[in-house]
Amino acid sequence: MERIVNTSNRVDVVIAEIDPEAVEITYGDQGESVEAVDVAPYPTRRIIVLAPTKQAGQEHAESLGIEPVAIVTPRSPHASYGMVADEIAEAPGLSVDVVGELMQHAGPSLATTGGE
Incomplete structure (x- = not known):
């Protein structure tokens, strides 16, 4: 097996060449149906929580x-400044107007907004 490793200051990439005939692929029973699935968040994802209070945000995160990398509340709308996040989660108890206000502060921290 030959490995090619490209390294940069941001990402390490390993590309491996394999013999496709050496890989055995098996599939599960395709007749099974799933009504609901709980998917745990990826443990290294950076998430900002919007919440009415710090305590409510911490309880929602738990x-x-x-x-969370930050909990943004009406009393601390700047809590996510300088942070980079992959996702923003909303705790229950926030009105649409408050969510909109807090998103103006937390939104630029999303990695997809070019803030990184």
């Missing part, structure tokens, strides 16, 4: 099984 219920999701995550450790």
